[in-house]
């Protein structure tokens with residue numbers, strides 16, 4: 001961005017008596033001191049930025065076209081939503097059918113305040129509560145931030161065997177692609193002995 005234009009933008013914001021128009025975002029607002037104020041207002045207004053899969057570019061495109069809350073967004077057909085182009089880096093890219101479908105489903109859940117299951121999670125054949133050994137995973141990430149670099153930042157694992165204390169393991173990935181890779185390798189290194197029945 002042109003530096004002079006950016007400085008002018010900052011001066012305009014500093015002199016303004018109203019909040020600048022800015023979508024909330026799952027990761028960008030995380031540590032911001034204004035988080036409560038911005039998110040409370042966005043949730044109150046049912047702002048389309050609170051709908052998962054509505055990225056920042058889509059927000060600007062839709063908001064600029066007058067689609068400001070998710071009730072209005074829900075009025076758009078999935079097909080029309082999929083065709084809308086939003087800023088994407090230096091280009092423009094269609095929202096696309098897969099993302100449009102997810103957005104509509106998310107709004108449906110928000111409107112009805114109910115969980116909508118995309119498909120029932122398949123359980124391994126023969127599993128019954130109390131089956132041992134049992135391996136539990138808690139993989140955490142931010143699926144809404146493709147730029148984060150880390151696919152999974154926390155690998156939580158618990159192995160419950162026939163007897164003895166359950167073996168717990170926490171792997172926290174370092175930053176960036178390398179941290180992501182190392183987290184995966186650490187997870188594999190821990191999982192391999194268990195796979196051979198030797199985990200402790």
Ligand code: SF4
Pocket residue numbers: 022023024025028029032033034035036038039
């Ligand atoms: S919480 Fe912070 S980062 Fe998020 S929209 Fe408000 S000012 Fe911007």
